[in-house]
Amino acid sequence: METRRDIFQAIVDPTRRAIITLIALQAMTPNAIAEHFDTTRQAVSKHLRILTECELVTQKQQGREIFYQLEIDKMKEIDQWLAQFREIWEARFNQLDEVLATLKNLKK
Amino acid sequence: METRRDIFQAIVDPTRRAIITLIALQAMTPNAIAEHFDTTRQAVSKHLRILTECELVTQKQQGREIFYQLEIDKMKEIDQWLAQFREIWEARFNQLDEVLATLKNLKK
DNA sequence: TATATGCGCAACTATCTGGTTTCGCAAATT
DNA sequence: AATTTGCGAAACCAGATAGTTGCGCATATA
Numbered sequence: 563m564e565t566r567r568d569i570f571q572a573i574v575d576p577t578r579r580a581i582i583t584l585i586a587l588q589a590m591t592p593n594a595i596a597e598h599f600d601t602t603r604q605a606v607s608k609h610l611r612i613l614t615e616c617e618l619v620t621q622k623q624q625g626r627e628i629f630y631q632l633e634i635d636k637m638k639e640i641d642q643w644l645a646q647f648r649e650i651w652e653a654r655f656n657q658l659d660e661v662l663a664t665l666k667n668l669k670k
Numbered sequence: 671m672e673t674r675r676d677i678f679q680a681i682v683d684p685t686r687r688a689i690i691t692l693i694a695l696q697a698m699t700p701n702a703i704a705e706h707f708d709t710t711r712q713a714v715s716k717h718l719r720i721l722t723e724c725e726l727v728t729q730k731q732q733g734r735e736i737f738y739q740l741e742i743d744k745m746k747e748i749d750q751w752l753a754q755f756r757e758i759w760e761a762r763f764n765q766l767d768e769v770l771a772t773l774k775n776l777k778k
Numbered sequence: 779t780a781t782a783t784g785c786g787c788a789a790c791t792a793t794c795t796g797g798t799t800t801c802g803c804a805a806a807t808t
Numbered sequence: 809a810a811t812t813t814g815c816g817a818a819a820c821c822a823g824a825t826a827g828t829t830g831c832g833c834a835t836a837t838a
Contacts, residue, residue, distance in 0.1 A: 568684075570681055570682045570687070571682060573678055574678045574679060574682040575795090575796080577796090579751075581677070583754065586754070586755065586758060587758070590736070591815090592814080592815070592816090593813090593814065593815085601796095601797075601798095601825075602798070602799090603814085603815080604797085604798075604799085604815095604816085604817095605796070605797055605798080605813075607814095607816060608796070608797080609796090611816085623804075625805060626804065626805040626806065626813070626814050626815070627805090627813095627814065627815085628814080628815065628816095634755055634758055634759065635759075637752065637755045638759070640752060641752055641756070641815095643687075644745065644748060644749055644752070645733075646691065646694070647694065647742055647745045648693060648749070648824090650695070650742055650798080651742065651743075654823090659751070683825090683826080685826090699785090700784080700786090701783090701784065709826095710827080710828070710829090711784085711785080711828075712785095712786085712787090712827085712828075713826070713828080714831085715785075715786060715787090716786095716825095716826070716827080717826090719786085719787095721800075724795070733784090733834090733835060733836075734783070734784050734785070734834065734835040734836065735783095735784065735785085736784080736785065736786090737798085742835055
């Protein structure tokens with residue numbers, strides 16, 4: 563198996579998804595994050611390391627505290643992967659639209 | 671750790687993502703899918719089982735062959751999760767827009 | 779009927795995962 | 809200067825993951 567980190571690896575864990583949502587709007591310290599979960603700071607620290615390796619998160623030191631911040635643009639990579647399926651949704655939607663238009667014309 | 675299957679679990683594996691893309695447009699048999707990868711049919715079968723458990727894939731028997739089809743609507747769940755971040759992107763885009771408008775007015 | 783083919787399931791294995799506890803370092807507080 | 813606080817890194821562990829091989833069953837072909 564590959565051991566390389568990618569964005570999908572980052573979001574597979576439910577705790578990690580919750581962390582991402584938590585820090586989406588404001589940077590937080592590991593301790594502050596850990597308070598939101600039933601787990602230790604060290605466990606959160608490990609999640610943050612993985613998120614950092616995926617470049618989904620950056621840190622800025624402030625005294626002895628480290629604030630972790632979401633690099634939200636990185637989330638767009640998932641959006642880009644989804645694009646291929648969105649095309650299919652839209653194609654089907656248009657097909658349905660045509661069917662409805664045809665039915666409408668037949669009624670005339 | 672949870673053992674429950676969710677859509678994120680389905681897409682974390684690169685082979686599984688490739689399978690999803692492969693069968694997005696037309697249903698395929700395990701053998702046909704396996705031909706596209708450097709792995710055995712049994713391994714593909716295991717992936718298909720996981721995808722089925724996630725309700726991302728359905729099967730239809732045709733003689734001794736089983737065709738696996740993507741339930742593309744299920745992919746929308748990822749899209750829904752992404753929506754919260756898309757809101758942030760758009761909010762920032764609008765902020766930028768305002769800044770540009772302000773600059774424009776100052777020039778007048 | 780005998781043989782081919784397509785398939786899922788079970789057993790086994792190496793590796794990855796997410797968690798814990800323990801530790802040491804640096805910054806803040808006393 | 810001594811203690812407390814915030815943090816990451818390392819060692820360890822149970823469980824999950826993705827792959828393999830071997831098997832039995834059902835359908836198609838000879």
